[in-house]
Structure formats: structure tokens, C-alpha cells
Amino acid sequence: MIAIELLEKYGAVKKFYDKASVIFEEGNLPTHYYQIITGEVKMNNYNDDGREFIQGIFYKNQSFGEPPLFLNQKYPASAVSVEDSQILFLPKTNFMKMLEENASISIKIIENLAQRLYYKSVMAAEMSTHEPEHRVLKLIDHGIEYFNFKKDANGYLINFTRQQIGDLTGLRVETVIRTIKALEKKGVLKIINRKVYR
């Protein structure tokens, strides 16, 4: 997260997105730096037969879509708002200028990329094992650590739908539903009127 005042100093502007609107699309070249003021954004792919894969979900104060911006490569995935969202836009050239003039920003960006790479590494290893229980549980535990899941008397409320868990882990909804039930039976998580707690 970069301070909003600093971004605005370099010319960033706010834009509003209704739920389910496209912010940028897979295959396009990056033109801006994006940071979420309010709302929720997912980055996703669709494969040949229309199946969705969610690369990641981003919340308030998080940025997304930087890697291709730095590499001048096409976006490998699209960005879509999951909720009504307010996004800060900063044109690439201004963003680069800001980086040059504010050395301390670089280390923040490095840490942010490192964090995301860490997540991808862990999930890649999980996804290669093919064991649904592992995959789902790793995702949930990662979510607790890095997303804004709320804790209450029942534990952490996992703020994902079964479908989202499926799209994040490469599993089908039915498999996720059955896996979550199996994990409940094993006592590692709770289902309280359809909501998942850990």
C-alpha cells in the first residue's frame, strides 16, 4: 500500500466500479498502477472451455496488476470487481517517476511482490499434490493470515463462497462442498448455517 496523498500528488485519480465490472483484461498491455480504496477485486483467467481460475483476491489498500507493468508484458489475467469498488489509477509514467523520486517505495513494492510470490509458491506446491483437503485447508489458512477474515466466538469466518474456493484451488464446486464437509467431520473446521469457520 502506497499513501493515497502521495499517489494523488503524482496525478492519481479515483474511479468507481460497480460489482462485476472489468478493470483490465487479459492480453492487454498495462497502462496504470491500481490501488483499491474501497471494495474487492479478483484477478482471473478463463480457460478454453470457459472455466474460471482466480489468481488472487485483493481488498482495501492493496494494489494489483504490477508485474506486467514492470515487465511491459501483456496481462496474464483480467481484473474484475467482486463488490462495488473505488480504485485509484496512476498512469505508468507518473508511477515510474514516483518510484525514482521516492526510494522507500521500492522496498515496499519488493516486499509486496515477495509476499505474493510466497503465496503462489505455497499454493503451487499444494495444487500439485492433488489432494483436495490439503488445497482447501492451505487456502483457508492463507486467507486467515493475509485477507480480512473476521474472528468471532466460532473462530475465523472464511469469507469465500464454495465456488470461489474452487476457482482459487482448481477444484470443482461439488468437490469443494464435499471436501469441506469431510474437513468438518474431521473437526478441523466448523460449518454453522452454511458458513465456514476455522
Add this chain to the structure above:
Amino acid sequence: MIAIELLEKYGAVKKFYDKASVIFEEGNLPTHYYQIITGEVKMNNYNDDGREFIQGIFYKNQSFGEPPLFLNQKYPASAVSVEDSQILFLPKTNFMKMLEENASISIKIIENLAQRLYYKSVMAAEMSTHEPEHRVLKLIDHGIEYFNFKKDANGYLINFTRQQIGDLTGLRVETVIRTIKALEKKGVLKIINRKVYR
């Protein structure tokens, strides 16, 4: 890649590793920055039933293992030499000092992390589709673009064993062998005395 002279100026030292030796292990805390002078290094995990997953393979002039170094987190994978290798070691504190004093290094690190994140994103989407032909071909094409595959009259020589392709894509050797044969039959790659060309 950071200039060797600069690294040495900050106190980096060379170490030699025989083929198949461990450079650091999953679960340990990072202490150094590592850069390959000669040789080849893989980063890998083993899951509960002993199955290997290769996070990535690194060659001459490439660095590896930075994300946990920046985050102060445990390594999510181990680093093992694939060939006899010469590795440059720079202690973390010196590395951080070097970063502070050489702003231009930061942007290189950012680009490097961005590149790796890009690869992980593409492979994650591929791996979620479950179609072996897709996965194998994406890996091969990525290898051509970013690894040191040599081109000759037959095309690019894919310098991976079937087992390595399996460990990088989450497929079993037998599946990789059959998939490569299928891809050959379709004419998208060639097998010339057991070696794969594209």
C-alpha cells in the same frame, strides 16, 4: 543478476556445491542472498508421501530464494544443486546495506520478482485446467523464453528430463511421457532419439 564485483565489494563469497547438494532447506529462516556463478539449482518441495514438486530451476547469473529473505519468513521450499555449481553468498545485512546504497539495484530486483510472479501466474492457471498437454506445452514454451535452451537445426532442445517436467507441472512421469508422444503425433514438437525439440 547483480554485478559480481558489486556483490564482492559488500562481502559476498563463493562456495562450491557438488551435484545434488542442499543449499538451504524448507522451513529454515533465510540468512543470505544467493546468486549462481556456474551450474544449475532447483527449488523444490516434498509432500507428505514423498512426491517432489519443483518450484523452479535457476541457471548461471540468476538469483534465488529472495522472497523469504525480504519477508523474514521461513523458506517454503529447499534449494538443491542439479549440477556441480558455484554459488555467491552475501549475508542478509550486507545485502540490505547494498540495496540502500544502490537504488538502481531495487528496480532490477523488482523486475526479477515480477518475472517470477508472471511465470507462477501463468503456470497456476495452466495447472488448474488439468489438461496435461496444455501444462507440458506451456512449461516448454516458458523454458524456451526464459531458460538457456539451445536452438539447432531441429528446433529448441528442451533441456528437461520427463521426470523434471512432471515435477514442474504436477504430473507423473508416465503421463508426461505419454503426453509428449501425443504432442509429437500432433506435430507440435519432435522427439529425436529421446530428446525433445520444439
Add this chain to the structure above:
DNA sequence: TGCGTTTTATGACTTAAATCATAAAACAAG
């Protein structure tokens, strides 16, 4: 408040990749 959509749920069936077994060719080491 009512209606369409999304989410969760369950059972039956199919299928593609994993597993198991076995072996030949190539390579590496002594």
C-alpha cells in the same frame, strides 16, 4: 413481497490420470 439468481447440497455415473508392473536403452562411476 414476490421472483429470479446464487449458493449449498446430494446421489449416480464417467473418465482421465495415477498407480502398478515390467523392461529396454542410455548414462555414470569405479
Add this chain to the structure above:
DNA sequence: CTTGTTTTATGATTTAAGTCATAAAACGCA
């Protein structure tokens, strides 16, 4: 050169997750 190991190879069988069908509960919005 011999021997042990790794790599490539192929066929038979198993199995776990995907697919398909169907539906109830919950949610959202008009």
C-alpha cells in the same frame, strides 16, 4: 569394461475427482 542407476517406455488396472442431474435454502433486487 562391468555394473548400478537413471531415463524412457508401454500395457493393465484402479481410483478419485469431474460430470451430470436435480433441488432446497438463501439472497438480492425491483
